[in-house]
Amino acid sequence: MSAYRGRFAPTPSGPLHFGSLVAALASFLDARHARGHWGLRIEDVDPPRCPPGAADAILRQLEAFGLHWDGPVAWQSERDDAYAAALARLEARGLAYPCSCSRKQWRDHAIYPGWCRDGVCEPQQPQAWRLRSDLGLRPVRWQDRLFGPQTFDPAELGDVVLKRKDGLWAYQLAVVVDDADQGINEVVRGADLLDNTPWQRQLQHALGLPEPRYLHLPLVMGDDGQKLSKQNLAPALPEAEPEARPLLHRALTLLDQAPPAALAEAPVAEQLEHAIARWAPWRLRADPERHLTAAD
Structure with missing residues (x-):
């Protein structure tokens, strides 16, 4: 295996909260315990969601x-050419297509039905770009x-958006291109992204890119039972x-690392x-239903 290269990649839609800390800390400890590289990437690919000063x-x-x-901080807002080349x-391989459909049009379907796969339904309307999940890996x-x-059929998840109708790049394509270009071979992140991995694996395979290893962490929940998030106004x-x-110290405890009370x-x-010296991810309890809370 090549030298460890990990990263933390927050979206600057607001300050970090305790759930962000748990994810960043696990990623950091995993890299440092392996004497590896730990990079920082600011995922500011969606400027309307990124208020000034948040990064x-x-x-x-x-x-x-x-x-x-x-190393230097990487910024997705500077990566337009790389994403365009990947798209x-x-x-060219027939794995991405333009789509004029709106969510309102397919709201009665569990996933996008692929109506534009063989041609744009409404060429006069703004168009996004989607991945042909039925043709890939x-x-x-x-x-x-x-x-x-883990086993997923991406076709059961639908044709994910790669570029939005407003011209902004979508997360799935950007994260795959960036991880490959930055040599990332270890990804540590929250379990809310577990079902994003199938699309990312499809894109890695289609683009001939290396596939990192993944460690998905239990999520940190608030007292209301909701995942801690900026949208839920989690404290900064x-x-x-x-x-x-x-x-x-609390974050280390929630990660089952048993730090001394002293x-x-x-x-x-x-x-x-x-x-760092005692980092042991195997101590984490591998229960998909488990959520970390402040009361743990």
């Missing part, structure tokens, strides 16, 4: 928790490092190191040094 706040939050990245390759199989063997992480100390108020560098 800078994320950088300050990561630094407060001692999660220092390797052109998919179109299927079924998709991989071994998740926590949840074990602090930007000062002293305030970060107890939260870092380290709860220790400087983040000391907590991380202890955690």
Whole structure:
């Protein structure tokens, strides 16, 4: 196996919250324990969702928790040419097609029915670009490092959007192209992205790109039973190191790493040094129904 290369890739739609910390911390520990590279990519491919200053706040939050990245920060907003080239390759292979359909038109269907696969239904309307999930690699199989063997048929998930009608690039294409160009071979992220992996595997196969290993983490839930998220107004992480100390200790506890209670108020560098040396992802309980909560 080549040298470990991981990354944390937040969307700057707002500051990081505790759920973001758990994902970033697991990714960081996995890379540092392997003496590997841990990069930071800001996924600002959707400018309307990215308020000014949010990305800078994320950088300050990561630094407060001692999660220092390797190399320069990568920005998706600077990657338009790479995404366009990938889409052109998919179109040339008959694996991507323009689509004029709106969600309102197919709202009675569980997934998009593929009405534009053989030609755009309404050529005069704005068009997105979709992946032909029925023609690519299927079924998709991989071994998740926590949840074990996974098998999906992407055609049962539908033809995912690669480029939106407003001309903005969609997550699935951007993440695959970026991971390949940045040499990412280990992906640690939340289990809410587990069912995104089949499309990403299809795209990797279609574009002849390497396939990273994946470790999907249990999600952090709020007291209301909902996943912690910016949309649910989860509280922002602090930007000062002293305030970060107890939260870092809590995140290590939720990741089943059993940090000593005596380290709860220790400087983040000391907590991380202890955690890196003892990082053991196998301690995570591999229960797809398990959710991490502040009450755990």
